[in-house]
Amino acid sequence: MRPIVLKLLKQEAVTQIEWQDLFGAVHSVCLWDERGPYKLRDALQQDITMYIKQAQARVLAQREDQALLKAYIAEWGKFFTQCNYLPTPFRQLENSINNISKVAISNTSNALKKNNNNNIEDSLVRKLMLDSWNQSIFVDIKQRLQDSAMKLVQAERNGESFDSQLVIGVRESYGAWARGSERVTVSLPLELEDYIPEVEEFYKKKHSGRKLQWYHHMSNGTITFANSVGRFDLDVTTFQMAVLFAWNQRPLDRVTYENLRLATELPDPELRRTLWSLVAFPKLKRQLLCYQPVVQNPKDFAENTAFWVNQDFALIKNGKPQRRGKLNLIGRLQLSTERSQIEDNHSIVQLRILRTQEAIIKILKMRKRITNTALQSELIEILKNMFLPSKKMIKEQLEWLIEHKYMRRDDEDINTFIYMA
Structure with missing residues (x-):
């Protein structure tokens, strides 16, 4: 089984008989050995990691910036192509692991899970490949890639010509293995949050019909x-x-x-x-x-x-x-993407909403009448020891308080609020 897997990873020719033998071998191991699916997964991960380490050595052998980027993109292109092919013979492995881990779930749910496994994007093996690429090569040379790409961008700003595909290729490799990762909730500093709408607007103008995803972790x-x-x-x-x-x-x-x-x-x-x-x-x-x-x-x-x-x-x-x-300070800090309890995160958001509403009402009770700018300044001053409310949250809570008759806008100036006792 291993020689065929290594051939696939290296994009070497595989005969029809070898391809069929791989399907059969995976099927036999998963069905006849109770621990077979896990042994097979671990062995597959070892082979993938070994191949990636060899690719990393070929990339790092390049000293010049453009050569480094070209080598990385070439290795990434080959590997990413195989991410769409290698999972196919291992569908039985994925079904077996899913069935073992979901043994308490009804047959209907298991059937749905099996159907989902036919989607390459959701493939366990594909995710294993992309995660291994990230952990085994990308983390180690991320800074060199970024520095090399930014030097080319700077060269363009200085009027020098360069191959834009080098920067685009690195960017696309970021996005591909990131898609399988779970996004982690974080409240960004206001200094960063203010730029997000500008970046999203710029992206929409450049890429019609696409949606920008933020992976803060x-x-x-x-x-x-x-x-x-x-x-x-x-x-x-x-x-x-x-x-x-x-x-x-x-x-x-x-x-x-x-x-x-x-x-x-x-x-x-x-x-x-x-x-x-x-x-x-x-x-x-x-x-x-x-x-x-x-x-x-x-x-x-x-x-x-x-x-x-x-x-x-x-x-x-x-x-x-x-x-x-x-x-x-980044160093080797391992940023997991463990999902926090939904209830826990929801409680934090709800607590923030309540604190924001309380602070707005407190300000309005004292001032009776106040402009939007002054209200936001006083609100931040009150809440800064707990958290800094986002502009979106402030706007939403103002609208909620207006809707529930705690306050209203001035008839002559919509940016002025009046307290309603």
């Missing part, structure tokens, strides 16, 4: 941290950014775990993992965040665990604090 950026010691550029994930920006309006405050969960809307596993990367980063002698009480594991964070920004943070070199520097 796969993105990162650079922020500047300034304190009395100096200024430092920090490469962070979007999740780390969301956590750190919770202190923008209250730099000296101590914020509890529960309030950070409310401010970021991150699922519990992601928030714990992200906070741990900021309080116990192995390369740092002075951590970016401090916390109390001290624990040995992120799972031990309690709702009342307090976190605060380390105002003495600095990069240490030769035993001396540096006034400037750059630090990559």
Whole structure:
């Protein structure tokens, strides 16, 4: 079985008899060995990983930017093509694993699941291939790919010619393996949120009929941290950014775990993992965040665990604090895409809505009459110690309060609100 799989991965010629033998072998292993489906899946993953490591070596052998991108796109193109072919002989494997894991579900549900497996997009083997590509090659050379692609974009801005397919190819490889990933809820900093409509509008103009998907758990950026010691550029994930920006309006405050969960809307596993990367980063002698009480594991964070920004943070070199520097906090932080409990996330959203409504009514009771701009400023001031409401949420709650007769718009100025007792 293994030689045929390796031939398929390498896009080598496979005879009709070999193709049929692969179907038969998979079918036999899955039906006659109780542990067969899992053994087969593990062996398949080993073969896929081994092939990807060989592809990675071929890509990294390239030193020049354009050659690196060409090599990556060529390897990715071959691999992605096989993502549509290799799952076909392994449908029995997918059916067997699904039936084992869903043994308590009715026959009707199992039948529906089997039908879904015929869809290559939902294939377990296809997802295994794309995830393995991401974990085994993409994570290791992601920064080199981004740097090389951005150099070409910069060259274009300077009037130099370049092959645009190199940048497009890298971008498409991002999107392909991302499609199988589950998106994770996060409340973006207002500084980022304000740009999203502009980006979406630009995308619509360039790509008619397409929809832009945001995968925040796969993105990162650079922020500047300034304190009395100096200024430092920090490469962070979007999740780390969301956590750190919770202190923008209250730099000296101590914020509890529960309030950070409310401010970021991150699922519990992601928030714990992200906070741990900021309080116990192995390369740092002075951590970016401090916390109390001290624990040995992120799972031990309690709702009342307090976190605060380390105002003495600095990069240490030769035993001396540096006034400037750059630090990559992303490192090997594994960002899982575990789905949080739907009820848990729903409760956070509902709590935010209630807090926003309460704050709006409190402001209107005091002011009786207020402009939209002034209302938003006061609202953010009241809520900043818990979370920063998005513009969308503020607008929705204003409309809800108007609809339920708690307030109304001024007849002569729609941007002025009047409290209704």
